[in-house]
Structure formats: C-alpha cells, structure tokens
Amino acid sequence: MTRDEYLALVDDLTEHDRRYYVEAAPTISDVEYDRLLVRLRRAEADHPDWVVPWSPTQRVAPTPASSFPKVVRDVPMLSLDNTYDEDELRAFHDRVQKGLDGEPVGYVVEPKIDGFGIELTYRGGALALGATRGDGRIGEDVTANLRTVHGVALRLREPLDLIVRGEVYITKADFAAINAARVDAGEEPFKNPRNTAAGSIKQLDAREVARRPMRTILYELVDGERWCRGHAEALAMMRRLGLPTSSHNTLAHDWDQLRAAVESWRDRRDDLPYEVDGLVIKVDAFAQRAALGTTSKFPRWAIAYKFPARQVTTRIRELEVNVGRTGAITPVAILEPVDVSGTTVSRVSLHNWDQVARLDLGDGDRVLIEKAGEIIPQVLGVTERAATARWTAPSRCPSCGSELAREEGKVVLACPNQLGCPAQRQAAIEFFAGRGQLNIDGLGEKLVAQLLQAGLVHDVADLFDLTPAQLVTLDRFGETSAKNLVAALAEARAKATFSRLLAALGIPHVGGVVARLIAARFGRPSAMLAAADELDSEAFVAALCELDGVGEVIAVAVDRFCRDPHARRVMARLIERGLDVEEPRVEAGDGPLVGKVLVVTGTLSRPRGDIQKEIEAAGGKVAGSVSKKTSYLVAGADVGKTKLDAAAKHGVAVISEDDLGALLRGEPLAPADSDG
Ligand code: IVH
Numbered sequence: 001m002t003r004d005e006y007l008a009l010v011d012d013l014t015e016h017d018r019r020y021y022v023e024a025a026p027t028i029s030d031v032e033y034d035r036l037l038v039r040l041r042r043a044e045a046d047h048p049d050w051v052v053p054w055s056p057t058q059r060v061a062p063t064p065a066s067s068f069p070k071v072v073r074d075v076p077m078l079s080l081d082n083t084y085d086e087d088e089l090r091a092f093h094d095r096v097q098k099g100l101d102g103e104p105v106g107y108v109v110e111p112k113i114d115g116f117g118i119e120l121t122y123r124g125g126a127l128a129l130g131a132t133r134g135d136g137r138i139g140e141d142v143t144a145n146l147r148t149v150h151g152v153a154l155r156l157r158e159p160l161d162l163i164v165r166g167e168v169y170i171t172k173a174d175f176a177a178i179n180a181a182r183v184d185a186g187e188e189p190f191k192n193p194r195n196t197a198a199g200s201i202k203q204l205d206a207r208e209v210a211r212r213p214m215r216t217i218l219y220e221l222v223d224g225e226r227w228c229r230g231h232a233e234a235l236a237m238m239r240r241l242g243l244p245t246s247s248h249n250t251l252a253h254d255w256d257q258l259r260a261a262v263e264s265w266r267d268r269r270d271d272l273p274y275e276v277d278g279l280v281i282k283v284d285a286f287a288q289r290a291a292l293g294t295t296s297k298f299p300r301w302a303i304a305y306k307f308p309a310r311q312v313t314t315r316i317r318e319l320e321v322n323v324g325r326t327g328a329i330t331p332v333a334i335l336e337p338v339d340v341s342g343t344t345v346s347r348v349s350l351h352n353w354d355q356v357a358r359l360d361l362g363d364g365d366r367v368l369i370e371k372a373g374e375i376i377p378q379v380l381g382v383t384e385r386a387a388t389a390r391w392t393a394p395s396r397c398p399s400c401g402s403e404l405a406r407e408e409g410k411v412v413l414a415c416p417n418q419l420g421c422p423a424q425r426q427a428a429i430e431f432f433a434g435r436g437q438l439n440i441d442g443l444g445e446k447l448v449a450q451l452l453q454a455g456l457v458h459d460v461a462d463l464f465d466l467t468p469a470q471l472v473t474l475d476r477f478g479e480t481s482a483k484n485l486v487a488a489l490a491e492a493r494a495k496a497t498f499s500r501l502l503a504a505l506g507i508p509h510v511g512g513v514v515a516r517l518i519a520a521r522f523g524r525p526s527a528m529l530a531a532a533d534e535l536d537s538e539a540f541v542a543a544l545c546e547l548d549g550v551g552e553v554i555a556v557a558v559d560r561f562c563r564d565p566h567a568r569r570v571m572a573r574l575i576e577r578g579l580d581v582e583e584p585r586v587e588a589g590d591g592p593l594v595g596k597v598l599v600v601t602g603t604l605s606r607p608r609g610d611i612q613k614e615i616e617a618a619g620g621k622v623a624g625s626v627s628k629k630t631s632y633l634v635a636g637a638d639v640g641k642t643k644l645d646a647a648a649k650h651g652v653a654v655i656s657e658d659d660l661g662a663l664l665r666g667e668p669l670a671p672a673d674s675d676g
Pocket of ligand 1: 078079080110111112113114115116117118133166167219220281301302304
C-alpha cells in the first residue's frame with residue numbers, strides 16, 4: 001500500500017462511519033467494514049509515521065453525558081481480534097502454538113453473543129457492583145439496572161469475592177414481541193436486539209429497564225487462576241455459584257477438534273434463541289494464557305471467529321401499500337428475491353412513512369437488507385439510487401380512496417373509513433373469526449377474501465347467514481368443507497359471550513379485559529346499545545368511566561362505536577342472528593387476592609385471558625387501566641409508559657409475572673433473585 005492509498009482508505013472509512021453513525025444508513029455490511037479497518041490497522045502498524053489524527057483508529061471514545069458514576073477497573077475489559085475463515089483461524093492457532101513452543105493446547109469454543117458487555121463484582125457473595133464495559137478501562141456503574149436483568153444473581157451460592165464478565169442480551173422472540181407492540185402502538189420499532197439491550201442498560205430510570213426482558217450469559221471469571229487451572233473449570237465453577245453460562249460451550253483439544261467445533265456451528269447458528277455473530281475461541285489453561293499475554297488491545301490467547309454476513313443487497317421492485325384492520329397504512333418494499341443466510345426475502349415492511357422518507361426510497365433502488373435469525377428483515381439503506389421518483393406517503397387509501405389522516409402525535413397514517421373500506425373489512429372479518437376472538441374454525445384469510453369477492457359476505461353479521469348451498473359455489477369448496485364451516489359458525493355462536501363478541505368487533509382500545517368490564521356492566525349487547533340511546537354522549541362516556549379500569553379514551557371509543565350508523569346496523573343484525581349473548585356471571589373466587597384490583601399489561605408468557613381467570617379465581621378483580629384503586633400492576637415485557645406513569649402517580653406496586661405467581665400461591669412478595 002502506498003501513502004496515498006492509505007489516505008484514501010482513511011477517507012473511505014470516515015465516510016462509512018458518517019453513514020453509519022450520522023445518517024444511520026450504512027452502505028456496506030459490518031463484515032466489509034471490519035475488513036477495511038483491518039487493512040487500515042495493518043498499514044498503520046507497518047508505517048506508524050503515516051498515521052493521521054483523523055484516522056478512525058485514533059478516535060477517542062467520547063464520554064457520554066450521563067449521570068452514572070464512573071468505574072475504573074484494574075483489569076481492563078479487552079476486546080477480541082476477528083477471523084473470518086478457516087485460514088485466518090489456522091493462523092491464530094499457529095501463533096498460539098508458536099507462543100507456547102509447540103506445547104499441546106486446548107481451547108474452549110463459545111457462542112459470541114451479540115449483546116452488551118458487562119462486569120459484575122461480588123463481595124462476600126453479594127452483588128456489589130454492575131458496570132458497563134465502557135472503553136474497557138472506565139465503565140459506568142449501572143448496578144441498579146443490572147439488578148433487574150434475569151440471570152444476574154444478586155447473591156452467589158458461596159460467600160466469595162470475585163469478578164465475572166459477560167453479555168446482556170434480549171432473545172429474538174422477546175425482541176420480536178417488543179417490536180410488534182411498538183408497531184401496534186404507532187411507535188418506531190427498535191433496530192436490533194443488541195442496540196435495544198445497550199440502550200436499555202443505559203437508561204437512567206431502572207424501572208424503565210425492568211420492563212425490558214433482558215437476560216445475561218457470563219463467560220469470564222477475572223483472575224480465574226485463584227480458583228481454577230483453566231477456563232472450562234472456571235465456567236463450571238461459575239455455574240455452580242449460580243451464574244448463568246452458555247450450555248453451548250465446548251472443549252477442543254487440538255486443531256482438528258477446533259475445526260470440527262467451528263464447522264458444527266454452520267447450521268446451528270439460527271437454532272439459538274438469541275443472536276450470535278460468531279464464536280469466541282479461548283485457550284483453556286490459565287498458565288498458557290499468562291504465557292501468551294496480551295497486546296494493548298487484544299488477548300493473544302483468544303480470538304473471535306465471525307459468521308458470514310447476513311446483510312445483502314438487492315433491488316426494489318415496487319412499493320406495496322398495505323391497509324391493516326385498524327386502517328393503518330403501512331409501506332412494504334417488494335424486492336427481487338434474495339437469499340439471506342438461508343431464507344428467501346422478497347418483501348420487507350418499512351413500518352411507517354417517516355422511515356420511507358428517512359431512507360429516501362424509490363422503485364429500482366439497490367438496497368442493503370439485513371435478516372438475522374427470526375428477526376424480521378429490514379432495509380438498512382440505499383446503496384445505489386435509481387433515477388426514479390422517490391416514494392412519498394399516499395394521500396388516499398389504496399383500497400377505498402378515502403383521504404388519509406395521521407393521528408395526532410403518532411407516526412401511523414390511517415384510513416378513517418373504518419367500516420366501508422374493503423381492505424379494512426377483510427382484515428376486520430379475519431380478526432373477528434380469529435383465534436382469541438370468535439374462533440371460527442377454517443375461516444382464514446383466503447376464504448374471507450373469497451366470500452367478500454363473491455358478495456356472500458359484506459360484514460361480520462353476514463357470516464351467520466351462510467348456507468352450505470352458497471358455499472359450494474366458491475372455487476374449490478366441497479360439500480364437506482361447506483358443512484364444516486356452517487357447523488363452525490354455529491359453534492362459535494353457541495360459545496360466544498358478550499365480552500368476546502365486543503372484543504372481536506375491533507373497537508379501538510377494547511381488548512378482552514375492557515370488554516369484560518363493559519359486558520359485566522350491561523349484561524348483553526342490546527342493553528349496552530339501549531343505554532347509549534338513553535343517555536347523550538357525555539353521560540354515556542361518564543357512565544362508562546365509572547367502571548374501574550375504563551378511562552376516558554376507551555369510553556369515547558365505545559361511545560363512538562355505539563353511535564356509528566354502520567356499526568349499529570351490524571350490531572342489530574348480529575343481535576337478530578342470535579348474538580344478543582349474555583355475559584356469564586363470574587362468581588368472585590375466594591382466595592389470596594380477595595379485595596385486590598390488578599391490572600395486567602405487556603407481553604406475558606401466557607394468554608392474558610388465562611391469567612385473568614386465575615386472578616378472578618383467587619378472588620381478585622382485573623381492571624383495564626391503572627387508578628388509585630389498583631393494588632398491583634402486573635407488568636410483562638414492554639409495558640406501556642402510560643401504565644407505568646399512572647402506577648408511579650398513584651403509588652401502585654409494579655410486579656412481574658413471577659411475582660403474580662407468588663401472590664396467587666398466597667406467598668409474600670420477595671425481592672427477585674435468579675440463577676438464570
Ligand atoms: S471474551 C478477552 N466471550 O464480544 C476476552 N466475549 O469482541 C474478551 N462477547 O467485548 C471477551 N460473547 O462483549 C467473550 N463468549 C464470549 C463473548 C464475548 C460475546 C463480546 C464481548 C466482547 C466482544 C469482543
């Protein structure tokens with residue numbers, strides 16, 4: 001490399017840094033970036049006199065403005081050098097062998113968890129300090145936040161003084177649930193689990209942190225030679241002490257075993273519940289580690305083996321505009337299909353129109369897309385702009401032509417024509433028939449489309465008029481399927497309760513819990529409508545607000561529904577078809593929760609309805625929103641801020657699903673402890 005080539009490389013990397021950090025729109029993958037950086041480091045190592053102060057290698061990490069106390073550590077947290085293929089790994093092994101004068105060497109092979117590095121200090125077995133990695137030497141004291149992370153043992157099984165290091169992460173499933181909830185709430189989805197974990201740990205408010213379903217896996221015992229001969233022993237000791245370690249760590253006793261261990265991960269990478277971006281290969285024996293030593297940045301006894309990229313580029317064919325059940329208009333990019341680490345990606349949601357504007361997309365653009373594990377593929381940025389018009393948000397609904405509106409303070413653009421819009425009608429009928437609502441077996445997306453197309457169904461009430469004779473006229477619909485569907489409709493009607501019907505109608509803010517409150521108050525649909533007719537809007541809203549757990553926003557939505565002419569027609573016809581169904585009276589249970597009012601919110605491990613039933617069986621009441629009458633807010637993953645704020649305002653205790661379990665068993669609430 002010449003000096004000029006070196007300077008060009010500095011410029012190149014500086015530009016990629018800007019695109020990544022400033023524009024949040026990288027045009028090369030992380031792997032490609034790392035390769036360039038490696039070339040730069042090599043050039044600088046070979047020619048120290050070339051180094052310019054603006055080289056990306058000279059960047060001094062800025063100390064972020066924050067009010068976490070700093071932690072200065074004696075043993076710095078180093079990072080790892082990377083390898084990308086077998087040859088580079090072999091070169092590492094050769095260096096190790098050389099450094100050890102050809103002595104036999106054993107390695108521990110670990111998944112490289114794509115999370116956020118942390119350090120935990122225990123004194124007398126108790127968690128004394130939890131810190132971020134920071135710049136390696138100086139981190140931040142985030143003890144309060146780390147105490148909320150699943151797996152961070154608050155107390156070891158033995159009263160030892162020790163320091164361990166590891167990674168905080170969010171599972172792929174939890175991450176998907178968080179983002180689904182955010183998109184539902186009209187918020188920007190998070191970019192990836194790693195950033196979400198990092199951002200969460202650096203939240204100043206530990207209560208906010210507790211809402212994020214974070215976990216930890218620990219992988220280093222600092223000064224391990226005080227207790228053990230090698231790393232594998234240290235990991236076993238950590239586990240015995242109650243610290244979570246990966247169950248996927250393996251030992252390799254020579255090069256062949258190391259190669260086989262690495263090879264075995266080729267198809268297993270996606271099987272892990274969390275993101276891994278490679279493997280970490282570590283010399284096992286502590287004596288050998290000491291003999292090899294470290295450079296200023298990396299240990300010579302460990303290396304990362306990075307998996308191949310999951311980012312590829314492809315061309316956008318066109319923009320598809322989707323209309324959801326609630327009228328939300330979402331942009332979807334239709335792509336030339338590409339394989340991204342084993343799955344074909346041909347469409348990717350852009351979430352909202354702000355995102356489209358930010359990325360500045362148009363037909364024919366070449367884009368960088370990423371798909372990691374079960375995570376929904378996403379567009380990272382444009383690598384080549386086509387000379388076509390840029391996309392902008394539509395002003396009219398693609399399905400019904402209504403003028404679109406943006407709800408105040410929300411990023412979501414929506415079609416207001418709730419009941420007349422064909423696309424919303426399709427989605428609304430699918431929802432009505434879906435699991436968790438009326439549960440109409442066999443009535444899925446395709447059949448709903450067929451029924452609408454054939455003009456057999458216009459709204460949910462029409463479903464109950466369907467006859468086998470009509471159904472057999474549909475394409476590829478035999479007599480048996482026809483009979484089955486009619487039977488399924490009859491069964492759904494027989495099993496319907498007022499609250500399930502109400503929730504199935506898709507009134508904004510009216511989910512199962514709220515529907516049960518309203519249903520319990522009015523008894524049956526006709527009584528609710530009659531009450532709305534007797535009162536004016538204001539009085540009806542006030543009456544609804546009297547229900548413990550129903551707030552103004554909900555009440556207004558219900559009032560609006562009850563006065564909407566189309567909704568009224570559908571309701572009248574549902575009632576005529578036998579759906580003026582009663583709400584079964586729940587006998588208040590007798591148990592540990594008598595007199596308690598609980599609000600259940602966020603993503604939980606089980607259906608909300610099941611949890612509600614258990615609370616009621618234990619004598620408790622379930623409300624839809626937090627008020628001063630609330631005893632506990634049971635918070636699952638990604639609790640809404642509104643609920644937490646309300647809980648703080650009224651001094652309501654926020655508890656976890658596990659805590660609820662304890663309450664149901666009649667046990668007192670204990671501070672959380674965990675061994676992962
Ligand atoms: S060992 C000197 N083991 O990767 C030892 N690190 O690029 C350095 N990481 O900062 C760390 N999984 O945050 C180690 N099993 C694992 C790891 C791991 C993820 C992260 C860690 C570190 C970075 C190094």
